[in-house]
Amino acid sequence: MQTVRHFFPDFNAWLDRLPDTRVQDACTYDRRFLAWWGLHLYLLQLGSRRQLDFELRDGGPQVLANLNRLAETAQTTLPVHDTLDHFVGHVQLAGWEQLRKRCAQRLLRMKALDAARLLGQPVLLLDATGLLCFRRRHCPQCLTQRHGNRTLYFHHVLEAKLLGPGGVVVSLGSEFIENADAADARGKSADEVKQDCELKAARRLLPRIKKDHPQLRFVLALDNLYACGTQFALAQELGWSFVVTFKEGRTPALWREYQALLPLCPENALARRWDGRVQEFRWVNQLAYRDSEGRAWHVNALECTERTADGAEHYFAWLTWLPVGRKTVEEIAQKGGRYRWKIENEGFNRQKNSGLNLEHVYTTDPENWKAYYLLLQIAFLLTQLLERGSLLRRLSAEAGRPLWKLFGSLKNVARRLLDSVRFVAWEEPWFDAHQAGLLRIELDSS
Numbered sequence: 001m002q003t004v005r006h007f008f009p010d011f012n013a014w015l016d017r018l019p020d021t022r023v024q025d026a027c028t029y030d031r032r033f034l035a036w037w038g039l040h041l042y043l044l045q046l047g048s049r050r051q052l053d054f055e056l057r058d059g060g061p062q063v064l065a066n067l068n069r070l071a072e073t074a075q076t077t078l079p080v081h082d083t084l085d086h087f088v089g090h091v092q093l094a095g096w097e098q099l100r101k102r103c104a105q106r107l108l109r110m111k112a113l114d115a116a117r118l119l120g121q122p123v124l125l126l127d128a129t130g131l132l133c134f135r136r137r138h139c140p141q142c143l144t145q146r147h148g149n150r151t152l153y154f155h156h157v158l159e160a161k162l163l164g165p166g167g168v169v170v171s172l173g174s175e176f177i178e179n180a181d182a183a184d185a186r187g188k189s190a191d192e193v194k195q196d197c198e199l200k201a202a203r204r205l206l207p208r209i210k211k212d213h214p215q216l217r218f219v220l221a222l223d224n225l226y227a228c229g230t231q232f233a234l235a236q237e238l239g240w241s242f243v244v245t246f247k248e249g250r251t252p253a254l255w256r257e258y259q260a261l262l263p264l265c266p267e268n269a270l271a272r273r274w275d276g277r278v279q280e281f282r283w284v285n286q287l288a289y290r291d292s293e294g295r296a297w298h299v300n301a302l303e304c305t306e307r308t309a310d311g312a313e314h315y316f317a318w319l320t321w322l323p324v325g326r327k328t329v330e331e332i333a334q335k336g337g338r339y340r341w342k343i344e345n346e347g348f349n350r351q352k353n354s355g356l357n358l359e360h361v362y363t364t365d366p367e368n369w370k371a372y373y374l375l376l377q378i379a380f381l382l383t384q385l386l387e388r389g390s391l392l393r394r395l396s397a398e399a400g401r402p403l404w405k406l407f408g409s410l411k412n413v414a415r416r417l418l419d420s421v422r423f424v425a426w427e428e429p430w431f432d433a434h435q436a437g438l439l440r441i442e443l444d445s446s
């Protein structure tokens with residue numbers, strides 16, 4: 001609770017500004033209370049709305065008092081799960097987007113994420129994933145795919161996440177990839193359609209983020225799909241830079257050019273040894289590239305070959321507009337390139353393979369599921385701040401046990417939180433905003 005009060009002292013005031021929801025059965029509840037109720041679905045990793053009823057409504061003597069304290073409300077009963085569904089839908093996407101934006105802006109103003117900057121610029125990761133899949137058409141916007149004589153209907157999302165220290169990622173924007181994106185799919189392979197959809201979604205998403213955060217000059221951390229003129233043009237338009245995975249298959253001519261020039265600049269090399277590993281960096285600046293629409297570009301290329309103590313070898317390469325040289329190559333490879341993978345793992349994999357249950361259909365209303373998706377993103381941010389913040393580490397230091405011993409695993413943190421909501425009478429001082437403001441909470445950057 002102190003974590004929320006520390007990072008977001010105005011969180012309850014922000015909840016007050018969620019759009020009005022005069023729904024019949026929801027109007028007896030304060031929106032702060034219902035928003036916290038919804039966030040607990042994910043904070044406690046309950047996995048389904050039914051579980052929210054089961055674990056909280058019917059199973060905890062302290063739940064009502066604790067939630068009231070958290071939301072600063074005086075509700076006398078707990079809501080049933082349809083109430084939450086109505087509420088989540090009526091707030092609409094814009095309301096949840098606004099709340100997410102306020103959280104992100106506050107973290108940026110606190111400079112809580114600055115340690116992860118790349119050459120002084122914030123790193124924005126783009127990452128797409130499948131969310132929902134149905135055997136029957138679920139809404140007019142479903143993407144479709146034929147599998148033999150069966151058609152599957154599904155929804156994808158493209159996420160833009162700001163990179164923070166210690167693997168924390170802050171969702172800045174979500175763009176749902178929908179039917180219209182694949183409208184001219186005729187004659188294209190499934191892979192081409194998928195790429196086309198994602199690039200179109202990026203074209204909608206990124207200018208919106210620019211509008212929300214005009215003062216930030218992002219470095220986009222991108223996968224191989226984005227190594228193309230369409231994306232270079234978009235980055236140029238926005239005044240941003242990028243680090244994109246470089247592979248032979250996506251840009252063969254550029255790859256050949258790079259391989260031809262590498263031996264001609266032997267001075268562009270750097271070796272690092274640590275932890276039994278050897279990393280060798282090499283780079284070539286100002287490669288010329290002409291895209292499929294005839295536009296001319298210059299990009300810098302860098303690579304890292306890593307050999308581990310057991311003899312395994314890994315190779316990575318990227319393209320960028322950032323200046324690559326002896327002083328910058330390592331930082332670009334780490335923060336712009338390697339972290340991306342870590343994040344993919346931390347982000348969607350974790351959201352799918354945990355009680356967050358990203359692919360679960362939290363609502364039967366074909367409109368509401370996007371709002372649940374955003375609610376999950378906001379709750380996941382709070383969870384990360386708790387897990388990666390120094391309060392939890394201090395707690396384990398005080399207990400004289402490492403974090404994993406104290407909780408067994410991060411999954412158990414949610415379990416402990418559930419026990420606490422249900423059975424522990426939360427005390428007033430825990431919610432003192434002034435006290436929380438005095439705390440120093442740092443995000444784990446190890």
Ligand SMILES: [Zn+2]
Pocket residue numbers: 137138139140141142143153154155
């Ligand atoms: Zn649908």
